Amino acid sequence: MTRCVLAIVLLWMSDASPQRRPDLSGLWDPVPSEFKLTKEPKTPNPNAPPAPPAPLIPPEGSPLLPSVRIDHDEPVVLVEYVGSDGATISSERRTTDNAENVNLRAGGTLTQRSKTRWDNGVLRTELRLLRGDEVLLSAVEHWQLAPDRKTLTITSEVEDSMSRSRVVTVYRRRP
DSSP states (O other): OHHHHHHHHHHHHSTTSSOOOOOOOEEEEEOGGGOEEEEEEOOOOTTSOOOOOOOOOOTTSOOOOOEEEEEEETTEEEEEEEOTTSOEEEEEEEETEEEEEEEEEGGGTEEEEEEEEEETTEEEEEEEEEETTEEEEEEEEEEEEOTTSSEEEEEEEEEESSEEEEEEEEEEEOO
């Protein structure tokens, strides 16, 4: 009996039992040709706050997507969206322990509240963007690293007062 308990404890402590979590660190460039957006309009609630502005889409039809710089030191994930000149557009801090994280947006006029956790090798974040106590939008994001570790796909299900959207953005890790 003692040997059985010892064997179970040793197996539990070994590297074989917990799933290894991918390291998302790096500078990631968007692949505009793989961007997908589907949007379903809703019947607006007259008492709902206005939806945030739509993303800027250049005339040729491909979205203007920033690169993403990720510094991942489990459980902390620091995310910076960077412009073509390398300057930070916005940043946020997430933790993968499903604790609530609070990040200020738009110069502090908006608050993003999120919870992030690992789900079978996929980083899942539930977030809400608020102005005061009003929820402007809610979203669920899934960040999945391809087996080659060079491709990151972010799938977002977003809902605001006007629509429900599904956004798929593919990034390639810069060497």
